[in-house]
Amino acid sequence: MTSQQMSAEREYVPPSHAPQPPVEEEERGGVLGLLERIGSVVVPIGVGLYALLYLGVEQMYGIFGINPQQAGIDQSVLLGRLMGTLILLLLILIPALGLIVALGWVIDKVTGGAAGRLVQGIRRRPWIVALIAALWSGATYVALMQLLTDWTVAFQVIVAVGLGVLAFLVPYRLLRRRSVGRAGMKVVVGALTGIGLGFILIFGLVKGAVDVQETGKANDLLSYVGFQDQWAIIRSADNDKPLYDGRWMMLLGESDGTYIFYDCDKLETFRRPMETTNLGSLQLDPEREKGFTCGDLVKDEAAKDPAAKDGGE
Numbered sequence: 001m002t003s004q005q006m007s008a009e010r011e012y013v014p015p016s017h018a019p020q021p022p023v024e025e026e027e028r029g030g031v032l033g034l035l036e037r038i039g040s041v042v043v044p045i046g047v048g049l050y051a052l053l054y055l056g057v058e059q060m061y062g063i064f065g066i067n068p069q070q071a072g073i074d075q076s077v078l079l080g081r082l083m084g085t086l087i088l089l090l091l092i093l094i095p096a097l098g099l100i101v102a103l104g105w106v107i108d109k110v111t112g113g114a115a116g117r118l119v120q121g122i123r124r125r126p127w128i129v130a131l132i133a134a135l136w137s138g139a140t141y142v143a144l145m146q147l148l149t150d151w152t153v154a155f156q157v158i159v160a161v162g163l164g165v166l167a168f169l170v171p172y173r174l175l176r177r178r179s180v181g182r183a184g185m186k187v188v189v190g191a192l193t194g195i196g197l198g199f200i201l202i203f204g205l206v207k208g209a210v211d212v213q214e215t216g217k218a219n220d221l222l223s224y225v226g227f228q229d230q231w232a233i234i235r236s237a238d239n240d241k242p243l244y245d246g247r248w249m250m251l252l253g254e255s256d257g258t259y260i261f262y263d264c265d266k267l268e269t270f271r272r273p274m275e276t277t278n279l280g281s282l283q284l285d286p287e288r289e290k291g292f293t294c295g296d297l298v299k300d301e302a303a304k305d306p307a308a309k310d311g312g313e
Contacts, residue, residue: 043190060225071253126177143197143202236277249261266297
């Protein structure tokens, strides 16, 4: 055997017959990975938002001097009512996310891939990623400060930035060292995002309940969380005659054989037993004339008292 034949035998590499992963499996793995990354953020946001929505409903009914249980709203009823809100938010977030992805793709194509390389370069720098996440986590406390304090917006932003840098920057940087830590950071950021959105909704629910007290009209946000703008004329169960001069009363709810009503004219919340009460002329979302406000009887009584006092003197 010549040296040329021996060299040819050494250079020969037999073809590999190892099974190659199908293209469909690779694509499916990429899709599953994307869904996993989205779920790691969306699920904490949903949990935090639901928890804060429950507190918001308590604050909303607290404006009328009752709690949700007294209005017949327990955990199961509240979950059913809030599902509509969560589904609505989901329907808004999905196309918004799609638009953001499409806009990013267009920007990357227009810049010749420079935008994508910039994003990848930022992701490779853990301090920058930790700083962005820390500032975002601090920003979620702005809604809480708006709810509990009367600080100016500029001062709230300064406090939020300082809180994010001091409290979250270094922990997030340390979490970025390992894959488990990065996943944990996503959960924390997602939970804080849901809590921040929840505080914004609490602020809106409280404001909406105050508007109902003053104007007798519920806004769209209250209807999205299941608040029923339902009005009725109370009648006696004995003779079916209208009570309280036949005035319209808001039905806040019912529990343990008791109706809970709100008297818009007297600005009072009161209870009546169901066995002695009939509801007549039920109406949802009544139309109000422009400039309508509650408290007409209170204003009339306040106007009559000084006149009666002057007449007595």
